[in-house]
Amino acid sequence: MFKTSGKTESGVPEWAIVELQGLVQMKKETPSEPTTVGDLHYYNRNRHPVLVLGHHVLNGKEIKLEHPMAVIEKVTDNGRTHYKVKAVVKKKLLFKSRPKPIISNVADRV
């Protein structure tokens, strides 16, 4: 039998999902330092996000999730497993268009 409970303090934080096609691969599997994935900007004009990821520019949009999600964390103490609600996710940034390659001579960070 496993029974778990998720309890939240009032005022659950809202987190976000950044949804990308495919997989973001890192050069090092287990880095000891934080690894930059990309720079996220928003256009003034239409609020759309743009993500510069390595050699690619991804244009996306902000979408309200059809079904909100909860982020739950598995916590094991004294052999009992609990799930704690950490946050809810109501919106995501969806990057579903084909990434545009950056054509330039040099890129000093990739």
Next chain:
Amino acid sequence: MRETRSSDDVRKVIKIAKLHESELTETTQVLRFPPANKQNENLRLIQLDDYLLKEIEAGNELVFKGDPDENVVLCTNSKTYDVKEAETSNSLLLVPDLLFAALTGLDETVQNNSMEDSDSSFDKSNNSLNKSTDSDDGTLLPRKIEHKDIVNTFFTYYELKPCKPRLSKLRKLLEQSKYQGSELEYSVDKAKLFTYEAILDQVQASRAELDDELEKIQAIKIDDHYRILEFDYEFRVLSYMLDLIEENSWPLDKISKDETLNSLKELVPLQILEAMFRFYTVESLIDDNVQYYKYKEDKVCRFLGRVLLTSAGKFNLVEFMQAWKDSVPEGMTTSETLLSGIALTDKSTNPQVVWGFAESDLPDEINERFKLLFQTKAKWTVDEISPYVECYATEKLNVNALLTKYARASTQDGVRVFSAKHTK
């Protein structure tokens, strides 16, 4: 690769990417994978409906329940959800505290235009990539840089679907310790007695659903443990109670609760008397400020019918109906329709027969149950079969839909009947 990026680093990339800083809001968020030891592998995503979202935001408890051999369910205080893992081919990067556009210094005046069709606006922003690079750098203030860590990347999440509580386990738990009377309590295995919390722990149902079912199966709290009564014992107690009607010459709608409890408290524990009284009576009238009750006639008749049917084998229907009529308190009416769900009749034989056939004795698994039903009787009308299968019905799948799925419909003498889907 540096841990933090400066305004200049970001500007350089904006330029290389041929974006135009003037078109962007003033904050750039640098997304990072934190070092491996800071990634949280214990996080899961679960999809919510509006009700669950409200429950979470109100800080109410959600409980996952399941033995290793059971599908996990999620229970709120009043509902049960089936939990299924779903996969996505996209990567879902989970980012705490990410700023959405509205919070990154967006000019209020342009927000009204933001509803334009997104695909065409993609094109516009793409066009801007091809414009000549105008000078964005130099005289501007440094960009606001915020570093945001991706706590984990997901390819799966859990979908929740409202489902019926899985209650068959409850009866199994309680059947191990049926109450047969105080004189036989010594023989009950104390390890098989369950408190409310222990039952709630083990049964895949919410509190409210469990409470309803405990009442429905007539579980009684006796000294902190929930018990169901042995059939013979229930008959004994009900008989004591019904005998008082004649003894006191009570009209059927003027049963005194106090009198009933007082007369029988020497014979039956009070907890059981009170529960039995609740199960079998409803309030009737108030006379001289005293609440009186009447017995639930159908329930009493059905129970006494079951008592007659307990011995195995078939009975002559006419004789049974007479014996049944004689067994109920005077003034109560038995009728064949009350046998639905507790007995079957066969009118093609001579004499016509009746035999006990209780829903609670059938297999839980739906295919096995249908198999047994059609073995017992080849053709059923909807009314006949309903009591035996309606426990599987849901809002979306009612009894008729169930029958369409698990049985074959045909017409016999103008009556719609159902038979086994695959006959030999």
